[in-house]
Amino acid sequence: MPLSTTKQPCSCSASWMRAPRCSPIWAATARFEVRSMQYGLIGEKLGHSYSAILHALLADYAYELCPMPPEAVDGFMREAAFQGINVTIPYKKVVVPYLQEVGETARRIGSVNTVVKRPDGTLFGDNTDAYGFARMAESIGVDFRGQKVLVLGSGGTSLTACDVVRQAGGTPVVVSRSGNVTYADLPAHTDATYLINTTPVGMYPGVHAAPVDLSTLPNLKGVLDVIYNPLRTQLLEQAAQLGIPCTGGLRMLVYQAVRACELFTGQPVAPERAQAAEAALRAKSMNLVLIGMPGCGKTTIGQELAALTGREAVDTDQLIADEAGMSIPEIFEKEGEAGFRAREKEIIHREALVGGRILITGGGAIKDAQNRAVLRMNGYVAQLTRPLEQLATGGRPLSAGGLEAVEKLYRERAPLYAACADAVFSNETTPAQCAEAIREGFDEALRA
CATH class of the missing domain: 3.40.50.300 (P-loop containing nucleotide triphosphate hydrolases)
Structure with missing residues (x-):
């Protein structure tokens, strides 16, 4: 399931890529101190992030968690006092206007989770979640070509999953509470062969919930749940009981970090090191x-x-x-x-x-x-x-x-x-x- 790595010059014609003006309120009220770091993660709340652990297992550079309030992002990105960063909720779209170049995968999905500063000081961004998701699907032998795929949820991870499905030749059908296809419409989609959960239903602490009853979808031959806490959600447990190949989100988490690490260093991560990192993270959980x-x-x-x-x-x-x-x-x-x-x-x-x-x-x-x-x-x-x-x-x-x-x-x-x-x-x-x-x-x- 190869993913394109073509890089395109950044065009600010799209509204989601227009740079915001520097806010005078920020200059007067901000308490966040812009500081330099080699590599790290930015987001609003990072208390449960595994990123620092993962990057320590994958590479030998310093990696920091850098939680920041929304009003601090502008100053941080303009200063760009870093070599590379990962970006998580809610800033995956916010950082895009500060980039001089955006990878094709990120352009299609509409968000960035990895930013690299090049030797000339310009910033390049891409989305490595798609690579992580593709590796997750590959691990259970998924082939989306010509298949109808139910994608539960309509957030950022749903966009990523849909992109991977389309690039592999499949047809994603987004199911949400208020979209074109709702959960009440599922009886009309029993011919679907794969199901992907991108919602938080089943995530800790609400572990005894599942977004759908898989027994109502008799043609499924694969179930993917992006949740990794717990490792086996109730949805995956039902899939296993029904004999449907299934996988959770830990591999996606690991391999999006692998691809980010490769963008940071310009060097491939040895397969053995990636596998060891996944095993170590699994052991921790x-x-x-x-x-x-x-x-x-x-x-x-x-x-x-x-x-x-x-x-x-x-x-x-x-x-x-x-x-x-x-x-x-x-x-x-x-x-x-x-x-x-x-x-x-x-x-x-x-x-x-x-x-x-x-x-x-x-x-x-x-x-x-x-x-x-x-x-x-x-x-x-x-x-x-x-x-x-x-x-x-x-x-x-x-x-x-x-x-x-x-x-x-x-x-x-x-x-x-x-x-x-x-x-x-x-x-x-x-x-x-x-x-x-x-x-x-x-x-x-x-x-x-």
């Missing part, structure tokens, strides 16, 4: 989640994994007991299983979306469908198994009653464990051997 029957060894294996990986181990049962000021059997005695499950759900939903840790869950955590969903959103879920007769039962209220009770519990939960797990590991070797096998599976998932 992804938990290693342990599920399985009570007494199968999750706590022991979790501690082994913490020592092996350097990650913090978080035991949800221990958190429940600590916050309740009671042991698990005491909670069951005073509040019943329903009271315990309510506490468990609150803690799982709080802890599962933090990322970068070992999450040790209770044996019954998977009984709740929302628990299963949230554990998978930012998690590699490893199910531990052990012969039922070897399961420890002390201090476990629902395992009391001997082997017969344990077998009954397993029959009830086995399908739920299977639905939640990414992989299954037998805990019949030593804890160290079991932990090593899980770590290897986790590392492979990070590189996927």
